[in-house]
Each structure stands twice: as C-alpha cells, then as structure tokens.
Amino acid sequence: MNKIPREHLVKLIEAGIQAPSADNGQPWKFKLLEDGFELWLDQDNMGLFFDVKQVATQISCGALIENVVTLANALGLATHIRYLNDSSDKFAVLTFKYLGGQEKVDIDDANQTIFGRCTDRSLFQFKKKIPDTLMAELASLVQSDEYCLHTYKSPKERKTIIQTVTATDTIRFIHERIHNDFYKVLRFGKTAEQTRDGLASATLGIESFMIPILQLLRPWKLAKLLNYIGLHHVMAFRGTWLPMKSAPEIVSIIHKGKADYVGSGRVMQRFWLQANKAGLSVQPLGALPLFLARLHQLQGEGFTPEQLKNFVALEEEFADITRGFNKGDDQLVMLFRLGYGKKQVIRSYRRDIESFLKSL
Ligand SMILES: Cc1cc2nc3c(=O)[nH]c(=O)nc-3n(C[C@H](O)[C@H](O)[C@H](O)COP(=O)(O)O)c2cc1C
Known part of the structure; x- marks a missing residue:
C-alpha cells in the first residue's frame, strides 16, 4: 500500500x-x-x-x-x-x-x-463595483453543462431577488423551530471561544448595540409576541434587505438536472475560494435554497399551508428572473452577495483537530 x-x-x-x-x-x-x-x-x-x-x-x-x-x-x-x-x-x-x-x-x-x-456578513461598499473581467473569471469556474452562475444585473432583477430573499427570511423569523435552532447555534460573548463552533455573535456583522437585543429575544414567546407588531420585518430588513442592497453583485449557482449536492458543494467552494482570493467579500444566503430543497424533497413538511403557498410564489418569481432555471428539475445550490467589505472580517472558530479524529 x-x-x-x-x-x-x-x-x-x-x-x-x-x-x-x-x-x-x-x-x-x-x-x-x-x-x-x-x-x-x-x-x-x-x-x-x-x-x-x-x-x-x-x-x-x-x-x-x-x-x-x-x-x-x-x-x-x-x-x-x-x-x-x-x-x-x-x-x-x-x-x-x-x-x-x-x-x-x-x-x-x-x-x-x-x-x-470566510463569510462576511457586514455591509459592503455599494459604490465600489466589481470589475467585469473578475466576474467573468468567477463565472467560468462554475459554468458547465451541469452548472451555471446567474448574476442579477438589471434593476428589475435586482429588486426582485432582494424582495424574494427578504420575504423568505421574514418567514424564517416567524417560525418557532427555526427560531429555536438559531438560538441553539448562536454564541454570545466568550462562549464561541470555548465551544469553537456555532455562530459567534461578533461574526454576525451587526451593530454592537443589537447584540444584547438579540440576547433578549431568545424566548420564543417574546419573539412571537413582538412579531405581532412587526419584529420579523425589522429583523429581515436589517439582516437581509440592507446587506443585499449594499452588495454590488448578487449571484446564484444553479445545478441542472438530478440533484448532486456533494458535487454542487465542490463547485460552490471553488467559486468561493477564488472570489475571496481575488479580494472580494462573500456572504452565502442559504434560506431560499434550503427552503426550496425542503419544498421539493419533503413536500414542505414543517411549514403552514400559507407559508407553502408563499414559497411556491417565491420560487415562481425566482424562476422568472433566473434564466435557464427549470423549477421542476433544477436546484438552486446557493445565492451569494459579493462586494468589497468596509472593515476587517471577524473569523469564525473551528474545533480542535484532535476532536475530529475518530477512534474506532
Ligand atoms: C449550506 C450552507 C448554508 C449557509 N447559509 C448561510 C446563510 O444563510 N447566511 C450566512 O450568513 N451564512 C450562511 N452560511 C455560512 C456559514 O454560516 C459559515 O460557513 C460558517 O458559519 C463558518 O464560517 P466561515 O464561512 O466564515 O468559515 C452557510 C453555509 C453553508 C455551507
């Protein structure tokens, strides 16, 4: 051997x-x-x-x-x-x-x-455009018979994709299981340094005064109550709409035909590695791709009939502005916002290598 x-x-x-x-x-x-x-x-x-x-x-x-x-x-x-x-x-x-x-x-x-x-969740410098040559280079890393990179260029396409993703994220904030999952992985203060996993609050790219507010919103009953007066809209506005608006480019990676999420992850990573290497800030927007996967792979289990109706309409809107995306057969692998960050990115932790080595 x-x-x-x-x-x-x-x-x-x-x-x-x-x-x-x-x-x-x-x-x-x-x-x-x-x-x-x-x-x-x-x-x-x-x-x-x-x-x-x-x-x-x-x-x-x-x-x-x-x-x-x-x-x-x-x-x-x-x-x-x-x-x-x-x-x-x-x-x-x-x-x-x-x-x-x-x-x-x-x-x-x-x-x-x-x-x-790395993932950069901060607001980007909207006015600093990404050179077309760089965008073409990145697209060529994805483009094949099986994959395509779609960029949302025209004002109409941009407006629609921002609205679609914001609407998806609004549902994320009114969903009890997602709320509880989010707080399971959120790490405040020095906790992330100890567990070395999850989402350290310092990596969320939000203003520091918002962190104690986020901490207070942990009980679902309180968040649910405040949703009646529009908390979910505020969260989706600051968490999604504003960051997307600040990005000079929004792109999606589409896989055509029978699902292959491992192969898709490789293509996504090839793209992400080179985008960061070229000096771009990158944030994936996973809610729409993963909700659509739920819609198709589990017939939307876990959503109310009204939420499901919303997703069907959102997918319809997404397909309208994403050339070549066939909603019956293809998968949205990931959406990304790209641009130039304003400040140094705070990196997420990794667990110690020894903790990953399996003793059998
Ligand atoms: C399938 C998938 C979905 C993700 N969705 C999101 C997302 O919706 N928003 C976000 O900010 N980051 C998202 N991320 C990024 C992860 O949160 C991130 O990779 C992780 O926290 C580690 O940080 P790093 O990318 O900086 O190493 C996603 C990553 C993967 C692989």
Missing part, C-alpha cells in the same frame, strides 16, 4: 475543516488510514430544520472535499474518492497517491486560499 505520512494527512484534514458548514456546525469526523482517511458524518452537529435530508450537510461535505483536493494537488498528491451511498454515517473514503514528476503548485498559495476564505 502507498503510505502517506501522518503529518500530510493531518494537514489535509486541517484544510478540509476550514470549509463552510451551515451555522458552523462542522458536522464531520475522520478516521485516519495508512494512505488516506475516512470522512464520517457527525450526527451530533447536524440535522437542524434547515438541514433537510442532509442537503446542507452534503453541500458542506462537498466544500470540505474541494479544500482537501486543492491542498492535495499542491502537495503533489492525486486524490481518489469513494462515496459510500449507504445508510451509515461513513460518508466517503479519500485515499492519496504521490504523483512522481508532477510540477507542484505553491503549497503556501493553496493554504492561503483555503484558510483565507
């Missing part, structure tokens, strides 16, 4: 866990092998309302695999991936082989790209 030094395997896993995951759940474990590692799902850190049929987890695993393959290439290693499509938590087996005589890519460059990627 082709033996790979443990330190290389650990470096590959360290690169992998820098991947984005829904609510920074980091839902994975690894078991080291002589020539690679097994990737396992960690049920304790997944399965929230948004993670319908593990769609969010699969996208995150795709992003993790893209990071690993990117670093493996730089180390002169070929990656072989075997997916386990069974019902166990063993997700995939990744093995590596040294490629003799292969010209190596710069390892520092690969590491900087992987460790430099």
